[in-house]
Amino acid sequence: MTYTFKLKNQVYKVNIEEDEDINIVEIDGEQKEIRFTKVDSNLYSVIIDNESLTIGIFKKGKKIQVFYKGDLFEIEAISDRDGSKAGGPGTGLEIMSPMPSRIVKILKEQGDKVEEEEPVVVVEAMKMESELKAPSTGKIKEIKVSEGDTVEEGTILVTLSPE
Amino acid sequence: MFKKILIANRGEIAVRIIRACKELEIKTVAVYSDADRNAMHVMLADEAYHIGPPKPAESYLLKEKIIEVAKKSGAEAIHPGFGFLSENDSFAELCEKEGVVFIGPSAEAIRLMGDKITARKIAMKAKVPLVPGSDGAVTDVEASRVAEEIGYPVMIKASAGGGGKGMRLVNSEDEFEAALRMARSEASSSFGDDSVFVERFVQKPRHIEIQILGDKHGNVLHLFERECSIQRRHQKVIEEAPSGFISSKTRKKMGDVAVNIAKAVNYYGAGTVEFIMDQEENFFFLEMNTRIQVEHPVTEMITGLDIVKWMIRIADGEKLPFKQSSLKIKGHAVECRVYAEDPTMNFLPSPGTLQYIKAPAGPGIRDDSSMYSGYEITSYYDPMLSKLITWADTREEAIKKMKSALLEYIVLGVRTNIGFLIRVMDDEEFKKAEIDTGFIERHPELLNPQDIDNEPALIAAAMIMNNTISGDESVNGKATGSNWKLAARKMALRGSNEI
Structure with a gap:
């Protein structure tokens, strides 16, 4: 079975075949022997060739989180049909809320010109204020929120139109 | 020694204090907001009292309510932990007035040291070296004048601040106005006081x-x-x-x-x-x-x-x-x-x-x-x-x-x-x-290393995908070929449990 994964906006193909007690994985044109057992709810002991790793895995639908050696890998399983769209979302023409936060101040109005990296919205989360900046030079097309609003992660706050 | 202590905090510090109390054979009283019903400090304490909604201003910062809980539960002392009411002199004073021991310094010591400008004066008197800066809280105009005088880079700091809130480093004059605005706004929302002072930024401190x-x-x-x-x-x-x-x-x-x-x-x-x-x-x-x-x-x-x-x-x-x-x-x-x-x-x-x-x-x-x-x-x-x-x-x-x-x-x-x-x-x-x-x-x-080895993560992802085709996300061992195999494996597992 071959799986297509997206990790940090890059697409990878991994083939995995079951062969009695072991799994043979082909990645980057190289074959590896995998042995794994589950330790508890989310913890796995994985032996890749002869390298032993303890890996945390959390899967929800097509989203898989893998954690080992201090780093979290956020992987998305995509079917081949989606493959062409794998470049990812974001046109570079919107300002998104990177986390649940409160809108403190909107520094621009609709129709205003903005330079790349110019602050547009001030948000507050966990008592820290930060400025969200224009991803590129353009004009403010629409402001979708008001000062004082509370927004979820990934909410589009402001859209821009190219100059 | 005290028989019972109320811990006016949450998170790991509340847990830390509860453990210390247990070792001293002192009973513990936890307080919690709506968001903390399932928090560990609530589970570890001997008693737990709900004090309000998640926002600190409506729960962990309610002085009277916390003292009321202390009295109701029979706690003789309150440990404030850090943050919240720990450096609130009026809370320490209120504790004293109400006959509950505040586990910390006197209200006066908190007050004197809590205001950074007064603290500077005390330090000066005690012949402790100080960083050059504005002599107290400043207006916007004074702030930029002082910054000019002592030379960039400068630090803007909230007078009532701590923990980095309401604090901004300014490298040059053209950044000053925006930084001052944000420092004041953060100071106001964190401490209810937007006064700030300016001082020299020590290089490589x-x-x-x-x-x-x-x-x-x-x-x-x-x-x-x-x-x-x-x-x-x-x-x-x-x-x-x-x-x-x-x-x-x-x-x-x-x-x-x-x-x-x-x-x-x-x-x-x-x-x-x-x-x-x-x-x-x-x-x-x-x-x-x-x-x-x-x-x-x-x-x-x-x-x-x-x-x-x-x-x-x-x-x-x-x-x-x-x-x-x-x-x-x-x-x-x-x-x-x-x-x-x-x-x-x-x-x-x-x-x-x-x-x-x-x-x-x-x-x-x-x-x-x-x-x-x-x-x-x-x-x-x-x-x-x-x-x-x-x-x-x-x-x-x-x-x-x-x-x-x-x-x-x-x-x-x-x-x-x-x-x-x-x-x-x-x-x-x-x-x-x-x-x-x-x-x-x-x-x-x-922060963002480029040379991280992705391979084990991708292998793990493939492994977990292959293992969950049947919809069962908790199968042990190797890939599941068919539901028959899965059923047989489950039966074997059940069997081994019975032995």
Whole structure:
């Protein structure tokens, strides 16, 4: 079975075949022997060739989180049909809320010109204020929120139109 | 000794205090907001009282309500922890008026040290060196004039501030106006007071602080220094004791000065005098924190003293049974604050459900935490997951132990700074103690490394996909070819359980 994964906006193909007690994985044109057992709810002991790793895995639908050696890998399983769209979302023409936060101040109005990296919205989360900046030079097309609003992660706050 | 204590806090510090109380055979009373019904401090305490909605202003900051709970439960004393009401002089005063012991210094000491401008004056009187800056809170016009006078870079700081809130570094005149606006707005929302002052920014500064312990009989001792130079957004991330930099002569000088400041305000309880230090070991008074600090464990590890227990004993009137000369530094301790935050996005907090957490263990490893798998990290409170502390004979060994412990941590569900912390432990400058508060900014490669090996992660992803075709996400072992095989395996498992 071959799986297509997206990790940090890059697409990878991994083939995995079951062969009695072991799994043979082909990645980057190289074959590896995998042995794994589950330790508890989310913890796995994985032996890749002869390298032993303890890996945390959390899967929800097509989203898989893998954690080992201090780093979290956020992987998305995509079917081949989606493959062409794998470049990812974001046109570079919107300002998104990177986390649940409160809108403190909107520094621009609709129709205003903005330079790349110019602050547009001030948000507050966990008592820290930060400025969200224009991803590129353009004009403010629409402001979708008001000062004082509370927004979820990934909410589009402001859209821009190219100059 | 007290029979019952109320802990007016949450998170790992509440857990830390509850544990100290249990060891002293004191009953504990927890308070909690709606967001903390499932918090560990509630589970560990003997009694728990609901005090309001998640917002601190409507729960953990309600002075009268907390005192009312103390009286209702029969608690004789209140430990405020850090943050919340810990440095609120009117709360300490109210406790006194209502006949409940506040585990901390006098209301007056909190008041004097709480206002940074008054604190500067006290330090000046005690002949403690100060950083050049505005003599008190300033208007917008004065602020920019003072900045001009003392020369850029300058720091804007909230008069009522702490913990990096309402604080901005300004490198040049054209950044000043925006920075001032944001510092004032943050100060106003965090402390309800938008007054700020301006001072010179010391180049390549180290943050070094002295732990103080004083009793109600006029004895004040210091428990040596901690170095907290690794900071992000002016908040400490890695702390250690002793400093890997200062000479024993400087250590003694700083200790003496810190004791003098504490004595100037008749200090009792645990407190910390913070200094910044340049690369020539010149140090300047920053502020005094009149409470227990987040990083107190490193001092506990090198002195063998339990600071939280001493706070309780001191509040109860006990005299310190040791002298300055009997205190010695033993070994070296490092603390890493493990946060739910994203180092690749300027350490943005990463709230969410902590799907899974597994902390390291072993000799010399201490994990101060209040987390467990399934816990919901809300955006109402600080996103700290744990304080991981290691102790060893030497700095080098303590760092290696820290790296090894961090490598054992597993956290799923939220992003963390663990990978970043590991890379700091590996950094050559850090290992040589060539650090200052600009360390993180100087090392962007530690935040977002390009050479991470993705391969095991992708293999694990393929493995888990292959294993869950049938919809059962918890099958052990190898890939599931068919439902028949799955059923047979389940039956075998059931069988083995019955044996």
